[in-house]
Amino acid sequence: MAQSSWGKEMSDDMDDEYWNEKPGKRRNFFDDKPTSPPPDSTDSGKKETRCFAQSLKDAGLDIDNEPRDFISMHGGVPRFSKDAGRTHSGSFSSGSATGRPHSLQSARGTSLTPQSSAGSNSVPVELKTSRSSSVVVEGSGKSSSATSSTTSSPAASGPGTDGLYVHRRSASASLGDKKNTSQSSSPGSSHGSHHGSSASIDETTKKDTRPSMTEVAKLQAEIHALHRKIKSLEKSRWSALPVADTVSRIITGERYSLEPYKSLKDKMTLLDAAIGFHDGNAIIAIVMFLKKTLSKTIFHQELSKRPEAVNQYISFLKSYQSKEESVAAELGALGRVEEAALWRYKLASQTELPQQRLTRIMxxxxxxxxRKESLATENEIIKEQVLLLNKQLQIEPRDQRYQIEGRFPFRELPRKTSLYFQPVITTLFYCCLYHYASQESDMSNPQTLKREFNLSDKQFLFQALLARAKLKDWTQVEALLTSKNWLGKAKMKAAVTFSQVVYILVTVKAPTEIIAKYMMFIEDKESRIAMATKFKIHVVVIDTLAQLKDRQRLLAYRPQCINTPADTHFEIVLRNTDHKWKN
Known part of the structure; x- marks a missing residue:
């Protein structure tokens, strides 16, 4: 029979109080006085009896006013005398009907549990302590029911004893011991009711958390339902659902299976249904299923009849196989020869080595x-690209050597990048910058490049002006902007407007007099004044206002010319008597 919660609380409090004492003043478990060495060994039995009786009294086990008549020492082991009566089964009495706890546990683990006997004889009980000391308690009273935690000790049974039982308190039997303790209390005693209340609280706080039979049955029913659902899904995998339901499952992301669709008709119906829903993911899923289950001939034949499916399929291949030749093969098999050729050209143009790119493009x-008449225009463009790449492959190695040697103009304007893979306009600017005076038979000659690639005069003049202006070659710039009529008279004329020429000169930071010279060839005078004002070319503004004979605007512009070289020119124009002013 396990100790009650009341006894456990008492022992825990005594334990904490004992171990919190200092080593020199530490007290015994059942003594209120500090521990001190026994003065006389003959009095050790009496002190032990008195301390034990006092501890029982403090614990509420008020057995008798005279502990000598109730407790005797036999070889240093305390025993209950047979004179102590019991009022209830398993509870001690001290002349009253008050129920007592059945067990007492000391702070060091001593378990004191009275055991009932079959008759009125005393029952010795052995109490095991943490220090292997054995305490046997004798008690008399009425018989009580044995508990499940009590085990008989064969070594203790023998003549002169009604029975000796060894009590071993285990954590697993504590709940059953508390139930037996509450049942053994007398319903008429006040202490018994208090003990029953403590046991009920302890039982409530340590309620068994195992599921009930109803909960177990409910969980088992749910498990059986899930098993049935899984089996039905496994069976439905091999049974073809309606086409609309399967496509809906694909779109909504539910579990589906395309394997039940075996015939070609069912597969094509499935693809047509996906096209009808206009869902790209469903179309791709079904197309890939068809590709896996059909032969290549039938797959390409049936898929080519459905352009929407082909578009989705090709987009999917280009997204996930962007550098694969298989995309071009699929395009050719589906009848899209032009797209296949362009895809192969794209792959060939992505080669990094110049010579390999040239070979693959050719x-x-x-x-x-x-071989395809519909690609005749693209064929001509590719031929020009091959010609340009051939020129670059011959010019680049030579110019690298010229730059290392420090030849003109590579010394003044070192190259910043390679000529490989540059477009034709950039190549023309390069040739005008570094090979403008080369012979016409040379492949780097700008005029030869213009003729071979059918470049317009405007394209050529713009790149040539920019290249010669960067080199500050103003003589060549003037030659580019001068043309002769049929009488041989030179005239400033260009394929580009002089406004564009001025912008080019401003870009290369040409001198102010050069910019003013070509700015005066802008035909629209108001545009000329606006551009000259923007770039602060004061001479052009003054001369243009003088041409317009507008003296008031000229005087209004005077503050912008103060403290500039144009101020002197302003005075000359204003004092010129040849001008006939309008205002």
């Missing part, structure tokens, strides 16, 4: 573009 052009 092969692609001869195999696909030249």
């Amino acid at each position: 092969d692609c052009n001869s195999m696909y573009f030249q």
Whole structure:
């Protein structure tokens, strides 16, 4: 029979009080006085009896006023005398009907539990302590029911004893001991009711958390339902659902299976349904299923009849296989020869090595573009690209050597990048910058480049002006802007407007007099004044206002010319008597 919660609380409090004492003043478990060495060994039994009786009295086990008549020492082991009566089964009495706890546990683990006997004889009980000391308590009274935690000790049974039982308190039997303790209390005693209340609180706080039979049955029913659902899903995998339901499952992300659709008709119906829903993911899923389950001929034949499916399929291949030749093969098999040729040209143009790119582009052009009449325009463009790449492959190594040698103009304007893979306009500017005076037979000659690639005069003049202006070659700039009529008279005329020429000169930071010279060839005078005012070319503004004979605007512009070289020119124009002013 396990100790009650009241006894446990008492022992815990005594334990904490004992171990909190200092080592020199530490007290015994059942003594209120500090521990001190026994003065006389003959009095040790009496002191032990008195301390034990006092501890029982403090614990509420008020057995008798005279502990000598109730407790005797037999070889240093306390025993209950047979004179102590019991009022209830398993509870001690001290002349009253008050119920007592059944067990007492000391702070060091001593378990004191009275055991009932079959008759009125005393029952010795052995109490095991943490220091292997054995305490046997004798008690008399009425018989009480044995508990499940009590085990008989064969070594203690023998003549002169009604029975000796060894009590071993275990944590697993504490709940059953508390129930037996509450049942053994007398319903008429006040202490018994108090003990029952403590046991009920302890039982409530340590309620068994195991699920009830109803909960277990409910969980088992749910498990069986899930098993049935899984089996039905496994069976439905091999049974073809309606086409609309399958496509809906694909769109909504539910579990689906396309394997039940075996015939070609069912597969094509499935693809048509996905096209009808206009969902790209469903179309791709079904197309990939068809590609896996059909032969290549039938797959391409049936898919080519459905352009929407082909578009989705090709977009999918280009997204996930952007550098694969298989995309071009699929395009050709589906009848899209032009797209296949352009895809192969794209792959060939992505080669980084110049000579390999040239070879691949030439092969692609001869195999696909030249054989297809619908790609004749693209064929001509690719031929020009091959010609340009050939020129770059010959010019680049030579110019690298010239730059290392420090030749003109590579010394004044070192190259910043390679000529490889540059467009034709950039190549023309390069040739005008570094090879403007080369012979016409040279492949780097700008005029030869213009003729071979059918460049316009405007394209050529713009790049040539920019290149010669960067080199500060104003003689060549003037030659580019001068033309002769049929009488041989020179005239400033250009394929580009002089406003564009001025912008080019301003970009290369040409001298002010050079900019003013070509700014005066702008035909619209108001545009000329606006541009001259913007770039602060005061001479052009003054001369243009003088041409317009507008003296008032000229005087209004005077403050902007103060403290500038144009101030002197302003005075000369204003004092010139040849001008006939309008105002």
